[in-house]
Amino acid sequence: DELISQIAAGEVIERPASVVRELVDNALDAGATQITVRLLAGGVRSIVVEDDGAGIPAPELPLALRRHATSKIGSLHDLESVHTMGFRGEALAAIASVAEMAIASRTADAPHASRLDARSGELAAAARAVGTSVEVRELFFATPARRKFLKTDATELAHCLEAVRRHALARPDVGFAVWHEGKLVDQWRRATGEGVTPRQALDQRIADVLGDDFLTQSRALPEAAALGHTVRIHGRVGLPDAARARADQQYVYVNGRFVRDRQVAHGARTAYEDVLHGSRQPSYVLMIDIDPLRVDVNVHPTKIEVRFRDGREVHQAVRYAVEAALAESRA
Numbered sequence: 001d002e003l004i005s006q007i008a009a010g011e012v013i014e015r016p017a018s019v020v021r022e023l024v025d026n027a028l029d030a031g032a033t034q035i036t037v038r039l040l041a042g043g044v045r046s047i048v049v050e051d052d053g054a055g056i057p058a059p060e061l062p063l064a065l066r067r068h069a070t071s072k073i074g075s076l077h078d079l080e081s082v083h084t085m086g087f088r089g090e091a092l093a094a095i096a097s098v099a100e101m102a103i104a105s106r107t108a109d110a111p112h113a114s115r116l117d118a119r120s121g122e123l124a125a126a127a128r129a130v131g132t133s134v135e136v137r138e139l140f141f142a143t144p145a146r147r148k149f150l151k152t153d154a155t156e157l158a159h160c161l162e163a164v165r166r167h168a169l170a171r172p173d174v175g176f177a178v179w180h181e182g183k184l185v186d187q188w189r190r191a192t193g194e195g196v197t198p199r200q201a202l203d204q205r206i207a208d209v210l211g212d213d214f215l216t217q218s219r220a221l222p223e224a225a226a227l228g229h230t231v232r233i234h235g236r237v238g239l240p241d242a243a244r245a246r247a248d249q250q251y252v253y254v255n256g257r258f259v260r261d262r263q264v265a266h267g268a269r270t271a272y273e274d275v276l277h278g279s280r281q282p283s284y285v286l287m288i289d290i291d292p293l294r295v296d297v298n299v300h301p302t303k304i305e306v307r308f309r310d311g312r313e314v315h316q317a318v319r320y321a322v323e324a325a326l327a328e329s330r331a
C-alpha cells in the first residue's frame with residue numbers, strides 16, 4: 001500500500017519544485033493574499049509554504065493528508081467545471097508518502113493554531129496567525145534511487161523559483177516572497193489596488209517577475225483579441241527589437257492555470273513567422289480564458305497539459321491575437 005502510494009506520488013512529485021507548485025496551488029485555493037516560500041538546499045532539505053488563507057479546521061487536518069480527500073469537488077459535475085487549482089486530493093498524500101511533512105493551520109474562528117505531524121499523526125496546539133504553513137523536509141529520504149535523480153541545489157532552487165514565477169504571473173493580486181537559506185531571493189508585492197486596472201496590475205507583475213526589459217520590449221495584445229465567443233486572450237508578446245528574447249519566456253495560462261500546449265505554442269510561432277518571418281524567438285505571456293466546458297484539465301497528473309474540445313479554435317485565436325499585436329508594433 002505504501003509502495004503503491006509512493007509510485008503514484010512519483011507521477012506528481014518529481015522534485016522540490018513539484019512540491020512548491022502543489023503547496024502554492026493549495027494556498028491560492030485557500031484564498032491567500034500573501035504566500036511565503038522558504039527553502040533549504042534548493043528545497044531538498046526543507047520547503048515551507050506559509051499562507052494567510054482560510055486555514056483548515058483542526059479536526060480536518062488528518063483528512064487533508066488522506067488520498068483522494070479534497071474539500072474542493074463535491075460531484076462529477078464539479079469535475080467538469082473546476083475553478084480551483086486542485087481537485088484530486090492527491091498532492092498532500094503524495095508528498096507525505098515521499099517526505100517528512102507537518103501542517104500547521106488556523107481558521108478565523110479557532111482560538112489557536114493546530115499542528116499535525118504526518119508521520120506520527122500527532123496533533124498539537126501551535127502558534128500562528130490565521131492561515132496555513134506546510135513544512136516538507138528531506139524529500140525522497142526513503143527512496144535513495146529517486147533522490148539521486150535530483151540535480152544540484154542551485155538547479156533545484158532554479159526550478160522552485162520558476163514554479164513560483166508561474167503562479168505569480170497569473171496572480172498579480174497575491175504577494176509572493178521566496179527565501180533560500182534564510183536570504184530573501186525574490187519578492188513580488190501585490191500589484192492590485194484601488195484605481196489599478198487589471199491590465200496595469202498584470203503589467204506591473206510582468207515587470208516584477210520577467211524584468212522591466214520584458215515589459216518595455218513587449219506589447220499588450222489588443223482588446224480586439226477577445227476573438228470569437230468562446231476564447232478570450234490577453235497578455236503580452238515580445239517585440240521584434242527585443243534585445244534577446246529568451247526561449248524560456250513563454251508563459252501560457254488557460255483559465256488561470258499554467259499549461260504547456262502544442263497548439264498554443266504553434267499558433268504563436270506561426271504568428272511570429274508570418275509577421276517577422278521567423279527572425280525572432282517568440283516570447284509571451286498569454287492568458288487564455290475559455291468556457292470550462294470546452295477544456296479538460298484532468299488529463300495529466302500535474303495538470304500541466306489540457307485538452308481543448310476544439311484545438312483549432314484556440315490555435316486560431318492565439319495566432320490572430322499574437323499577429324495583431326506584432327503587426328501593430330510594426331505600423
Ligand code: ADP
Pocket residue numbers: 022026027029030051053054055056064065069070071072085086087088089090091092093131132
Ligand atoms: P486538492 O488540492 O486536490 O483538494 P490536496 O492534497 O492538495 O488536494 O489538499 C487536500 C486538502 O487539504 C484540500 O482540499 C484542502 O481542503 C486542504 N488544504 C491543503 N492545503 C491547504 C491550505 N494551504 N489552506 C487551506 N486548506 C488546505
Ligand code: MG
Pocket residue numbers: 022025026085086087089091092
Ligand atoms: Mg492541491
